[in-house]
Amino acid sequence: MAVKVAADESILPALDSLQSEIRILEIEAGIKGSPIQCKFHVTSLDNPEISYEALSYTWGTNAANSQQTVYVRGKEFDVTESLYGALQRLRLDQQSRYLWIDAFCISQADNKEKTQQVSMMCRIYSQCTQCLIWLGPLGEIAYRDGQAAIDFLSWLAGSQKRPGWFDDNSAVDGAAMALKAFINASWWGRIWTVQEAILPHQATVFWGPYEISWDLMRKAANSFFGSSAPKVPGVFWKNRSVVDIQSVMRGLAITLREPLFEILWRWRYRHATDPRDKVYGLLGFRDDVSFPESLRCNYSFDVREVYERTTIGLIDTSGDLIPLIGRGGEGSDIPGLASWAVDWNGVQDHSRRSTSNFWDHRRIWHDLGYTADRGLFGVSDGLRVEDERVLRLQGLRVDRICVVENKSDGVTGLDDGSLGSLFLSAGSRWGRLITTFQQLAPDQLPSNWMGALLGLITGKLIPGKPDHGDDIKVWARQIVRPQALFITDSGLFGLGPRHIQPGQELWIIGGSRFPVVLSLHPDSEGKTSGSDFSFVGECFVHRIMSGEAVENRPGHAKDIRLH
Incomplete structure (x- = not known):
């Protein structure tokens, strides 16, 4: 009778962290349906003779009713259904297969070992002979449609001729549905699979009984908007399967070059x-x-x-x-x-959640050329960390927020993206805000408030003013994405985070090219010091984006603490 053990008991051989050792799981040969027999080996990543494949998959649920059993040197070892399916699919009939599998080869209950092993993940995946990517079973997808989806990718990659089923509408629909299921597999949404797909020199994707090399996937994605695009049946564009694959493959390729x-x-x-x-x-x-x-x-x-x-x-x-x-x-x-x-x-x-995506973030920070903190000590000069949780840096208080537009006034999108609808919606929002401000501080409203409004909006155009069509729509969506219009006590006009509140403060802090909104941070007794704040978010404020606030008030900066 086999003895059942927990995953992290003596079944795992010890590792010498100083020797960069890892565990490799040998999957013994076996026919389909027979029990999976395994054994561990220990080797060093410094060993030039090391040879193994790495498995990339989604862990799945650890619920007891979804566990399956494999055998490690005769002892029962419970694994998730997802991992069990991968082992069944990848086990060879005639010879053993040597795999590195995170759930098997790292003691998940030992944080010290986990830290050491995860720190070597780059080497583990870079040095494997190839990565085996398991997307899971076909599910409800018919075998014929699954094969057609793989054939479609192979055709796009230039490795086989145009599929004959292209002339059969029913077959095309089935292939498009299968390709959508392929790219919607949970594997594509996991954080670990990013490096597991990119770092290995070679990878193969397994989906049910089918497989395709990562290199063919890459070539197929690169061809979607090339010479093959006009030949792709419309249903593949309609369900966005080709767009989704191209998008994720391009993102993975770019990642290698990014900080x-x-x-x-x-x-x-x-x-x-x-x-x-x-x-x-x-x-x-x-x-x-x-x-x-x-x-x-x-x-x-x-x-x-x-x-x-x-x-x-x-x-x-x-x-x-x-x-x-x-x-x-x-x-x-x-x-x-x-x-x-x-x-x-x-x-x-x-x-x-912020609607600004990664590319908006990068463009706004790098390309617009704002220098609101010009003249303040930068991060390298003044930033300190206190008690591991408090950032201490230099800042200059500019003003206090007086009025903020009602959240219900915000615009979340435009029907046509036209400049006309943009200015009409912005004007309507400002009109309500200015009416409120006039009631609270009638002497502070600038006489040229309309010019300030236009400056606030058009200031975000620099550089790259939109000329026509799609450029205008993209720009318009940027302007009206969820943000709050506000006016400060002295009449400064700005755009900031949607949840800002009257009474919060407008600051310039060293190291930020944008002004920021800060909220006074009370101590344990509920008192505020004027130097302790919570960070609310960055903002755009007309007429102080190029360091004007700092230049006009030399010597007024002070140390503040962000909690």
């Missing part, structure tokens, strides 16, 4: 069972960079600590506050997370 901050930002909405893996699952891409201690993998820290340490590390490496900018003031579901820290897990409540 860590951009990688984390791009993939933050992918799923991870452990939220810490939103960071640790991507660190392997920059194995060539020496990161500060705060950016190193360490599973002894909880989610809050990991995200705060990561944000600090990114500020250190970038030399500015770019990690704080571009989130549109979105909140966080992580208890106790510092207001300045990026929630790399992404806000799960879509009503509180």
